[in-house]
Every structure is written in C-alpha cells, then in structure tokens.
Amino acid sequence: MTTHPLRIGSGAGYAGDRWEPALELIEKGEIDFICFECLAERTIAREALSRRNRQSEGYNPLLAERIRSVLPAARKHGVRIISNMGAANPEAAAEAVVEIARAAGLAGTKVAALLGDDVLNWVLAHPEEHFLETGEPIESVHSDIVSANAYLGADAIGQAIETGAHVIVTGRVADPSLFLAPVLATYRWSENDPRLGQGTVMGHLLECAGQITGGYFADPGKKDVPEPWALGFPFADVWEDGRVRIGKVA
Template sequence: MKTIRIGAGSGFGGDRIEPAVELAEKGALDYLVFECLAERTIALAQQARLQDPNAGYDRLLDERMRAVLPVCRRSHVRIVSNMGAANPAAAAQAIASIGRDLGYAGLKIAYVLGDDVLGQVRETSPALTDGPGAFADIADRAISANAYLGVAPIVEALAGGADVVITGRVGDPALFMAPLAHEFGWREDDWERLGRGALIGHLLECGSQLTGGYFADPGVKDVADLARLGFPLAEVDADGGALFSKVEGSGGELSLRTCKEQLLYEVHDPARYIQPDVVADFTSARFEQVGPNRVRLSGGGGSPRTDSLKVTIGHHDGFIGEGQISYAGAGAEARARLALAIVEERLRMLGVAVSELRLDVIGVDSVYRGPRPDAEVLDVRARVAGRTASLQDAQRIGREVEAVWINGPAGGGGATWSARQVVAAASALLPRSLIAPTVHWLEA
C-alpha cells in the first residue's frame, strides 16, 4: 500500500531549525511542514505589515528556507507552511529571492490568500464567541481578522506542482492533511479519512511535543538528550493509519505516553474536534508501541464540517507598563514587598489610572501562589505590571519602579522597565460562503 512520509519542521514560530534539517536529510520525507502561527501571532504580524507593506511574515522564514531548501531540492521534499502569516505574498517573494540566490531556477512557489477577512467582519459585525462583549465594542480598535482556512487551496497548489506552499491562517492540522488529501485523492466529504487526517495533523502540529518537548519533568517523566531533541514524522497510508517515529539517534522520546499527552493537548471535546474541513472524532484512536520511538496509530473518524469558519480578530487593548527590581540577601523578600507597597501607594498618589495591577515577588508568588517551604528566600525580584488606557500612564508605572531603586528599601539593583501596546485576540464565526481562498504562483 502506498504511504506518504510527512515531517514536522516546527511547532511554533521561534522553534529550532536544525531538527528540521535533520528530518529533511535523514527522514526519507515526501513533505516537510512548518507550523508557525499562534492566536495572537498573526495579529502582531498584521500590525507589522501596517508599518511596512513588505513585512508581516515569519521572522525566521529566511533562515529556515536557506537551511532546508538545499536538502529538500536534492531529496525532492515538498514544503508546506503557514509562515506567510499576515503577508503570504511577501513571504513567497522572499522565498523566490532565496531560491534565485541558491541557484534553484524554476523553484515553483504557491501562496494562498483569502484568510484576511477584516472587511467581511466589519460588514457583518458577527457576535464574538469569546472576547470583550460584541464586535461593535472593539470595531474601532480592530487591526486584523483572519479566518481558519482548510485544505482545499493547499491541495490545489500541490496539484499544480508547487515545490513550496505558503499560507496565512489555516487550521493547523490542515497543513498536514492537505498533502494526504492530495496524494490519496480524499474527497472533501470523506469524513472518516479527513477525521483521521485531522488526528494525524493534530499530533504533528506542535512538533517536538510529540517527542518529549513540553513533557519532561525530572524524576517523574525523564526524557533523554533534550538538547538534541528530534522532531517527529509520520508514515501515513491511504486509509489514515499512521506510524510515528523520529530520526534514528536524535534525542527525545516518542512513546505511548508522549502521544497520549499530545492527543489531549488543547482539545475540549475529543468527540467533536472542530476543524475547517471536518468535525474530527478522536475517541476511537488507538496507539501501539511497535518499537523504540515507533508508535502506530489506528482509528479516529469524523462527521460533516460546519457551515461556518472560526475567525481570530486582533485588536488594540490598551497598554501595559512594567517594572522590575532585584533584592538579595537576608530580608530580601521583606524588602521586595516594601518596594511593592511603596510603588502601589505612589501610583495612587499620582492618580495613575490602572485597570488591572499585579504586584509580584518573582521567585516567591509570581506564578505559583500555593503553600511553600518556610525557608527564607535570599534572592528575589519585585515586579509591578499594570494595564492602562494611555502610554503615559503605562510608562509611569515603570518609572516608579525604577525610582524605588534609591527611594525605597536598601540593596535594590538591576531595575528595568518597559511600556508596550497590547494586542489582544477575540474570536467569531463567519459563514464559509463569505470566504473565498485563492492560489497564486511565483517562480525563482
């Protein structure tokens, strides 16, 4: 039976690059997929594009492509990625330029447009499924709206002979499902196989989380050689069965326990995992360890897709001002708490309008606020962070922390501060009939 080998080249925008090169060199791949977008990432990319029309795609695109294109060309590995973010056209132009630099005349690049639906959102003003109130409440602050597209435009690009396919926002599993649908000719209403494809894509989309990354816990879940963590690949058959593995000799672990954790990652209802192409059902999935770092997947299914697509709306949401200062030695925690009390009182005195305020002693209660040992803490960092409506108030928060350096407790040092505009994300649903993806072409 024909099988297709797909490797996960990244699990987020800032991921390591050398494991992807290792996969391309030693994984006998047909496809290498780079998944690089998070919920807020594309809103931030849209903000960058507003400042520079040639920006807005993944910051590591150039480095990644220069690293993997040579081996992918030699080994006939096709690349699929959402590194286009807010600007797939500019990303494709950049890849074409890299191809010319590397001497790859005829490199065929396809890019997908149509996920940018800010115009449709403004026209229809859909209800928000999460976020602040209604779209009308954030309309004047909205900077982006991107729909989660499905496999169809990627399949079209692959059918047209693309060596590299670049998208903006698509469903993460769709990046992996599309090569399978293309190679095996899966129909758009083959819910069983599409559901299995979504399951495979879900397991691969976070890259090294399947091979021990974001999993290790010393003494509880030990994972070997994390500094050389290998990224996963799947050998998939026409019915959606898969064998997961990693490159021989690479670090990490691919096992029943890593697969089970990733299966449940960010899944609210495993019987109804809603994707653009299918509502996947993971409840019949079965894993079998068939060798060291080799796990076979069977089962999974799906039901008809929904009539709407999820849209992530990026919007400005005020400013955050932050300041930090360190205290060490005997009484460090008490001095840090005194510094926080001084800054809190100063902000009240000055009338700084703060809608949310956090006062943390990092190393004591900044993340985990439960019971702790009674031993004295000798090295802490006081942190003040507040949300404001104006940049000036956000800056004042940080400046007050800096001022406590010599106007507060003894022994403070290493004061830093910053102020930044907040880009927040809200979600809505749009009828898929309002969204029309298109495929465009370039050659190096």
C-alpha cells in the same frame, strides 16, 4: 490501493522553533513533505501590525533564515515544503522565498502563496455585526481591531499542492490541515470520507513537533529525557486506508 505510505515530516511547532530537526528530517528521514507550523493568534496579530507599518513585511520574521537553511536540501531530496509562515502577508512571504531560491541558484523553484483568510476589511465594513461570545457589536471595539482571519483548510492547501509548487506559504489555516493536505492530494479522499478523522488526528500530533518525540513525556526527576534541547522532530507514515505510524530519525 498503494502499499507505500506517504511520509510527512514536522518542521516546527511554533514561530520560534529550531530548524535543525527539520534539516535532519529532510536529509535523513526519506520524507515526501515537511510542514512548518509557525502561527497562532498572537503571532498573526503581531505580523498584522508589522505589515501595517511596512507593506513588505507581515510574515514570520524567521522565514528567511529558516528557508535558507532547509530549501537547498529540500530541493536535493525532492521534499516539498508547506508552512503558515506567510502569516499576515503570504504574498510577500512567497516573494521572499523566490528571492532566496534565486540567490541559492535553485533554478525552477516554484512557490505558491495561499490567500483568502484575511477578512479584516469585511469585518471593519460591518460594525453592526455582533460577536457570538458576548453579543456586543463589532463597533464597540472597532478602533482596536488589528486582524481578522477565517481559517482555511486542507482543501485549499491541496489546490496549491496541485500546482506543483515546491514551497507553499499560507496565512491562517487550521493547524492540522498543513499536514492533512498532502494526504488528501495524494489519496484523493472525499470530504465525507471517515479517514479524514484519522488524518486530522495525525495533523494535530505532528503540529506539536518535539512534544511528540519526548517533550510531553519528559518529567525531570521522574521521566528524564536526555538532552531535551536536542529532541528530533517526528514524521508520520500515512497509508491510503487511513493507518498512521509516527516515527523519528534514529
């Protein structure tokens, strides 16, 4: 059993989040991975519409600016990046990251795109299927469907980690799986291991980014948090036995 924990940083909690805290974690947090959670039902639908209008789009519109800001430091400090900024077009997102790395002179940067979540074509091809919530057939809203996605998990992201990629971009995955995947890849927990519960809770906490480092605590006038607009983001130390410790850069 290893005694040195795996350290995973939270780089974003929503699509438009700040990236200065992520850069701070990369440069000063001594982290192994940093994960940017930037996707929700609304944003993946928005990016699906964007891709419909232009095939080279469909990923997080801030991806380029965010990656330009953090990739050089991540490569310098040996920090690997995982993000669902691929949204409705992970392949195009990965290509954009490759171009950014090339322009920055970061030779040898490996980028992986995780595919398989987009099930829109299957849904459109089966209008006779019914919605579980209402019992109505898909054909009742067939012309209004913008996107359909199946949540991938930490096991799928783990396969991308195994390739040695420095940057991994995904489409729709379960939010905590972004953070759980490095743990599974490092400690080789099985799919029935009870420690998965602890790792999943860790992922749910980190996906909230600044909410964990003062955002949820703040209650102006009762529990004031100085400069809430400048909150640092958290990291988690995860040990092989399932222990987790949440912290932030001092």
